[in-house]
Amino acid sequence: MEKGLGRRRSQGSRPLIQEREAYFRLVDQGMGCAEAARAVDISVRTGERWRNGRGASGRFKAVPPHREAVAPVRVGPPAATPSRSGSSRPGISIEGGAPTKRTAQHR
Known part of the structure; x- marks a missing residue:
């Protein structure tokens, strides 16, 4: 009788x-990554x-993430960007030139 001829x-x-799939579903629902890993019974590192994904190291090739990166959704109005033309403090200029004289009215 020969050994090892089975499936x-x-x-x-x-x-x-x-x-x-369950891990990504939980993360998409707002659960933390470590908490979702514990709930699915996998290691946090997995x-x-x-x-x-995984970077190339030694004899192993790099592996991309298991799903496409999704841009975060912004909620609310966009943040105002500060103007480069002036400053909130009177008498200070970013553009160069001499600072203006501050009077008692601006202090």
């Missing part, structure tokens, strides 16, 4: 496809690798 199973750990 061969793949070596290594099983793919965590369902866990990955969650980081899924989110950020």
Whole structure:
């Protein structure tokens, strides 16, 4: 009787496809990354690798993130950008030139 002629199973750990989907679903719902990793029963480092991908190191090739990066959604009015033409303090100018004399009225 010969050994090893049956079906061969793949070596290594099983793919965590369902866990990955559940992890990203929880993160999208607003749960923290470490908290979502604990809820799905994976290591925090695995969650980081899924989110950020993996850089090339030694004999391993770089691996991109498991989903496309989504730009954060801004809520509310856009932030006002400060003007480069002047300053909020009277007598101070960014554009150069001599500062103006401050009077008692501006103090």
